[in-house]
Amino acid sequence: MSEKIERIKTLILGSGxxxxxxxxxxxxxxxxxxxxxxxxxxxxxxxxxxxxxFPGYPEGIDGPTMMVQLQQQAERFGTEVRIGMATSVDxxxxxxxxxxxxxxxxxxxxxxxxxxxxxxTAKYLGIPSEQRxxxxxVSACAVxxxxxxxxxxxxxxxxxxxxxxxxxxxxxxxxxxxxLVRKDHMRASxxxxxxxxxxxxxxxxxxxxxxxxxxxxxxxGLRIVNNQTGEKDEIAITxxxxxxxxxxxxxxxxxxxxxxxxxxxxxxxxxxxxxKPGVFASGDVQDKEYRQAVTAAGTGCMAALDAERYLATIxxxxxxx
Ligand code: NDP
Numbered sequence: 640m641s642e643k644i645e646r647i648k649t650l651i652l653g654s655g656x657x658x659x660x661x662x663x664x665x666x667x668x669x670x671x672x673x674x675x676x677x678x679x680x681x682x683x684x685x686x687x688x689x690x691x692x693f694p695g696y697p698e699g700i701d702g703p704t705m706m707v708q709l710q711q712q713a714e715r716f717g718t719e720v721r722i723g724m725a726t727s728v729d730x731x732x733x734x735x736x737x738x739x740x741x742x743x744x745x746x747x748x749x750x751x752x753x754x755x756x757x758x759x760t761a762k763y764l765g766i767p768s769e770q771r772x773x774x775x776x777v778s779a780c781a782v783x784x785x786x787x788x789x790x791x792x793x794x795x796x797x798x799x800x801x802x803x804x805x806x807x808x809x810x811x812x813x814x815x816x817x818x819l820v821r822k823d824h825m826r827a828s829x830x831x832x833x834x835x836x837x838x839x840x841x842x843x844x845x846x847x848x849x850x851x852x853x854x855x856x857x858x859x860g861l862r863i864v865n866n867q868t869g870e871k872d873e874i875a876i877t878x879x880x881x882x883x884x885x886x887x888x889x890x891x892x893x894x895x896x897x898x899x900x901x902x903x904x905x906x907x908x909x910x911x912x913x914x915k916p917g918v919f920a921s922g923d924v925q926d927k928e929y930r931q932a933v934t935a936a937g938t939g940c941m942a943a944l945d946a947e948r949y950l951a952t953i954x955x956x957x958x959x960x
Contacts, residue, residue: 643746647673650750652725655682656932657922658756659709660939666716668947675723681706682758693932730895730915735953752917752946757888759923763881768852776858779881781805785812788878794861797882803831805882810838819847887924903927911942919945
């Protein structure tokens with residue numbers, strides 16, 4: 640570990656819509672934010688093609704372009720965006736305390752406030768054909784990509800609330816939705832199960848798993864295996880949606896911040912306050928329910944406002960460079 644230590648007012652971890660919106664607000668409030676982008680600069684949206692549901696883009700925008708523009712907007716007000724990954728943290732329990740964040744195991748940043756926007760990562764099945772066709776008809780976000788399969792036949796895998804909700808969403812757009820549930824029952828709430836069962840164009844297949852996603856360049860079908868009988872069959876589809884859960888990127892905060900039993904950071908009341916004073920969380924890292932770019936951006940704004948108010952209430956800190 641090098642001896643390099645830097646003291647700042649506001650450190651932002653993560654560079655998705657939450658992080659950049661926090662940066663825009665924090666920079667405009669003169670908090671001189673420094674952002675570390677994390678492993679995937681731009682976040683999950685950089686893996687999306689077209690974003691059609693972010694307000695203000697009547698023609699839609701592709702995910703990577705949108706993230707570049709958000710970065711430019713954040714930099715315009717003085718945010719310093721750095722490539723780097725927080726590898727460990729030591730958050731203070733004291734109001735007005737200094738939080739230490741180690742970047743790339745090499746450098747320590749000391750910050751009065753930290754905004755965590757490290758996001759979540761969609762889980763995939765992990766089979767080679769699924770990985771090969773990501774962006775070619777395989778998606779982990781029906782709300783983002785479902786529209787491209789309007790009037791077509793699609794399939795979705797998963798039996799939780801997300802899968803049920805996304806299957807219902809797809810059923811409104813697509814001709815037929817085949818939903819694969821690996822057990823003989825769904826984990827989703829009764830209300831969501833009822834919704835799925837009430838839609839005529841959803842075919843539920845229990846004890847069913849994906850053997851292979853078919854197609855060379857784009858998805859053309861699915862080979863399904865019944866895990867009770869071993870029987871296999873194929874269906875023709877153009878879109879394949881994976882809805883088997885997300886993993887919030889919170890490993891480095893274990894033991895430092897309160898989390899729920901699936902690792903999402905807990906924020907208090909309607910705020911972005913975490914269990915440590917001066918540490919705030921925004922975006923998917925604290926939201927397993929909505930997970931939209933626009934809701935992430937909204938909570939990023941909230942985190943910057945919360946940080947600004949927190950700094951205003953603590954006693955004048957020692958000089959900040
Ligand atoms: P969950 O972890 O609840 O469900 C994941 C589903 O995917 C389960 O049915 C699981 O099967 C299945 N699964 C996992 N791995 C595989 C695999 N390799 N192959 C096939 N199937 C697999 O995740 P969700 O994203 O659905 O929900 C996360 C949380 O968010 C939950 O607490 C949920 O209630 C909440 N939520 C609430 C919403 C709302 O209130 N409107 C909307 C969306 C989510 P198995 O059951 O066999 O383990």
